[in-house]
Amino acid sequence: MLRYIVRRVLWGVVLLFLVSLVIFVIFYIFPTADPAELRAGRHASPQQVELIRKSLGLDKPIWYQYLRYMTQVFTPFDWFGAAHAPGGTGPFNFGYSFQSTAPVKDLILNRLPATVWLVAGAVVVWLAIGLPTGVISAIKRRSLLDRTTMVTSLALISAPVFWLGLVALYVFAADIGKIPLFAGQGTYLDAHNIVTIPGPNGAILGGKVGAMILPWFVLASATAAIYARYLRSSMIDVMAEDYIRTARAKGLRERQVIVGHGVRSAITPIVTLLGLDIGTLLAGNAILTETVFNIPGVGRLVYTSIQRSDLPVIQGVTLFGAFFIVVFNLIVDIAYAYLDPRVRYQ
């Protein structure tokens, strides 16, 4: 197992290098706005634009820029004259935003808590809803409950998350909703406590928790539906296995058969999905939910940086995202070995 983990970590590092290279290449191949011109302003002469381009280091060949960037990220050396740039030398210097000159690392770390909040809560919600739904649907196959949940899950999978979010706001948001129940858009920015203590004015579920209720359910809706369908399908296959019949024949209670034997076997593909989903969401895939509810997370950061051709931020967020995906995939694979004793890693 240890050798397997070490090998996966090394492959992860290779993957991060490849991802960083691809991002660099894509930025220069596909038409993007010119960061030097954007920074120069409307009246700047071509000479001034070139001076700015030089100050941003964009006048150097692509390979030079790439090597300089990777040196800053992984080494403490100043081989490429990074000392005068915001953030100085590395390691773990992901450069600075062309737009705000703020260090990319600071920008990402500032945004990460909001995304973690959003993803963590959504994970809890989609597991709490999706797993029992999948199990019950599998057990009570073809019942009215099964058909209802599967149709509902199909609808939730089909509905775009930004549409769901807007509908949720217009129906349930405390400020603009028809049935004002939950905190609305932008309330995460207003919240300074985790939870608002109920007080004389009856405030409950306030704070950051209250601000996340709607976003959690919106982000979790499609994933819960997917998990329910996956688990149902997997459970149906597993419950037809011989060892399930054996377990029943041994006299185990039905709940023990379902949970202890059925779910345990059927859940392994869900674990794989979970790792991928968490990794990609932390990498910025929650952008639509963050945008609708104005949650200042990593997804929004990468979106605005793409709009502004802010390469260092794009690069930094992508590397962070790739890192999360690699890590969570490794966690999933390790968890696999514990869930399914038949799996052994060389």
Add this chain to the structure above:
Amino acid sequence: MSVAHPQQKGRRMRPKLTWVALPGLIAVLAFALSACGGGGGTNTTAAQQQFAPPTAPPDNAQKGGDLTVLAAGDVDYMDPGAAYYQFTYMITSATQRPLLSWQPDDVAQPTPDLADGPPDISSDFKTLTFHLKKGIKYSPPYSKEVTSADVKYAIERGLMPGVANGYEAAYLGSIHGFAQAQAAVKQNPTQAPDISGIETPDKYTLVFKLDKPEAAVVEQALSLPISSPVPEAYAKQYDSQNPSTYGQHVLSTGPYMVKSYTPGKEIDLVRNPNWDPNLDWRPAYLDSITVQEGFADTASASKKILSGSAEVNGDFGTPPETLKLAATKYPDQLTLTPTGGNRYIALNTQKPPFNDINVRKAVIANSDREALRATRGGPLIGDVATHFIPPGIPGFEEAGGVAGPQGSEYDFVQHPTGDPQLAASYMKKAGFSSGKCEGSVCNITMVGDNAPPGKDTATVFKSQLEQLGFHVNFTPVDHDVMYTKFCNVPDNEPNVCPNVGWLKDFNDPQSILDVPFNGENIVSSNNSNWPLLDVPAINKAMDQARLINDPTQRAQAWGKIDDMIVAQAPAVPWVWDNQANIESADVAGVINKFNANWDLSFTSLKNP
């Protein structure tokens, strides 16, 4: 997309905001026309009167409270030396004190701010002398008194590529020693060069010596944030980095200071403890201001403001569908303010078929400019433009006012809904006997926005061109890509750039016409003369008009230039923008007409 929202100064370059459905736009237009009746101009005037912006605080304005500003995007730069964006000016006008500033209701002449009075201008208009107020101090942690050397440094550091002021060379380039300073900064980019024409004989006196008699425009330009003082002793450590990080550690001299700034997320302004109200004309009622960014869905953000408490809009105007809601259900919370900007569709005058003036006149004559305006919300967003200087800018009336220049030579611009017959006659003059474009020369390219409302405008104009026989290859791209890769690059410029426009830098017609239409300003990249208009007579007239300092003569000269430009038909002017601003019911907002946005130093809460 918002109806008309704060712009980067100069050309209209905006991050994209959330989009609205065309039915919503049509509904708003229908509402506006039914409410007001009559033609576009009458509707717009009536709407502007009904929703006239408050430019003075109420008599019982109260101190205290926290105001929240909801914004879709971020400021461009917190560094006043680099700031060049209408939304950023909302912040800098509350935190910075340039030599001159604009009071909310005055768009004619800037008010002395850091200066203790208007500048003394020499009789040859080549020297401006400012005397600073004594006792103005910076915010913590620096807390020292402002001196004339700080203003000199502020202007000089704008030449550094790490600061990169966008307008300094255009308006302050006549200061003696400016060219030498530009050359010096190339050798040492992290050190502010000395501009010898800026002299500081003592700590409170600042003298500008010019090579040309351009005192009028220099005085106006010094009302921009570039003249906000920056102490070298404090800023040098940040300016030595490339790019400068002073924007993350900015000092304030205004009534508010920056407590924290998280790019793209939030800006917190609190009272500047070192601000002396006796040395300022700003009342500064609010205790604090929180700018929350990232409200990409401007429709729900607008509704949040209208139904909420202590909130105003920041960088977005009210989108059309919410504009209707605001105008009907919350009329007291909506204002419409002329922005001092225009929007037009540029025709590339350097290559066929638009190198033929008759073809250009035909296109303008055929254009239904009211339909173009409808893509942004209809009459409420402004009058159909008939020339390029917007209302409120000197030269507007001299150029013909709302009706535009009159006479047979301007007949092509006098029909806001289009005149196909007139268009056909111009096409015949151009050699197209059928009255429509024929042949391969009619295959033209257009590069525009890939998102509403810019895309809507381009699409409508495309169909109008096709009515005239053109075959239009329309390529929608990201807004910034449209400019930096296509429309700003003459060698790569398409036949039509449909989503361009210009916003004043200050209330002077030179800031509207010079860069976009002077042939001497055509450059190989970052070009803003999108029609590539290069008419020697117009260029010469502008060179002469720049040197006129008498306000009346200046307005007349530039008004005439505006008409000369219109006569060349380089572009389709289609609207002079209004900015729609909204506030919560408990806000006593004050609009600064110069910036067409809320003035945070004059705004208060009704129940703080």
